[in-house]
Amino acid sequence: MNPFYHRARFLKSAARLSQSPPDSGIEVAFAGRSNAGKSSALNALCGQKSLARTSKTPGRTQLLNFFELDDERRLVDLPGYGYAKVAESIKREWQKTLANYIEHRQCLRGMVLLMDIRHPMTEFDRQMLDWNTHQGLPTHILLTKADKLKSGAGKNTLFQVKKALHEHRDITLQRFSALHKEGIDECHRVLDIWFELKSETED
Numbered sequence: 001m002n003p004f005y006h007r008a009r010f011l012k013s014a015a016r017l018s019q020s021p022p023d024s025g026i027e028v029a030f031a032g033r034s035n036a037g038k039s040s041a042l043n044a045l046c047g048q049k050s051l052a053r054t055s056k057t058p059g060r061t062q063l064l065n066f067f068e069l070d071d072e073r074r075l076v077d078l079p080g081y082g083y084a085k086v087a088e089s090i091k092r093e094w095q096k097t098l099a100n101y102i103e104h105r106q107c108l109r110g111m112v113l114l115m116d117i118r119h120p121m122t123e124f125d126r127q128m129l130d131w132n133t134h135q136g137l138p139t140h141i142l143l144t145k146a147d148k149l150k151s152g153a154g155k156n157t158l159f160q161v162k163k164a165l166h167e168h169r170d171i172t173l174q175r176f177s178a179l180h181k182e183g184i185d186e187c188h189r190v191l192d193i194w195f196e197l198k199s200e201t202e203d
């Protein structure tokens with residue numbers, strides 16, 4: 001348990017990069033297909049019930065949502081991508097906003113990319129990983145809803161995805177379940193490094 005993340009509070013939403021908070025300090029972005037479990041993961045990681053609204057209607061989060069941890073550090077909930085029922089023109093608009101954010105945001109230090117453990121590495125996920133590799137952006141993958149698979153099947157998926165990514169040095173991954181609160185400490189440790197937070201025991 002890391003109480004630092006429990007301080008997260010909603011700061012603002014931005015439909016475009018120009019509406020974002022000043023580009024200073026450190027940001028870590030959360031991305032993934034709609035319905036991958038992004039809002040649930042953010043809530044679990046921050047020990048809050050409704051920080052990021054979880055929704056049964058996928059594709060609702062169309063904005064960049066900024067959450068403040070302290071004056072220097074923010075979490076960003078990126079628009080869920082790949083939801084089929086949204087018009088092509090809107091999808092293209094979101095993609096542009098996403099690409100723009102990843103390419104131009106100086107304070108962006110890392111990305112947590114969420115994939116449903118039952119459907120990992122979709123075309124959209126691969127595209128995101130390619131962008132991140134191209135930008136030199138470290139990425140940590142959460143294989144979400146791990147409670148939906150038996151432990152053997154889950155381990156196998158973890159192994160397969162690891163194998164597919166073995167050439168990418170800046171990509172790490174883990175199992176995660178917001179429902180069972182599995183993998184929270186492991187993810188906090190990655191965030192701690194990106195946010196340059198030293199654990200007290202290290203001093």
Ligand SMILES: Nc1nc2c(ncn2[C@@H]2O[C@H](COP(=O)(O)OP(=O)(O)O)[C@@H](O)[C@H]2O)c(=O)[nH]1
Binds near residue numbers: 144146
């Ligand atoms: N079984 C299970 N379901 C989950 C988990 N995380 C999210 N879900 C469900 O998956 C659906 C989408 O979750 P949500 O967090 O809104 O996904 P988002 O669209 O990526 O923000 C909801 O019905 C959640 O209840 C999990 O760890 N385990």
Ligand SMILES: [Mg+2]
Binds near residue numbers: 061080
């Ligand atoms: Mg959401």
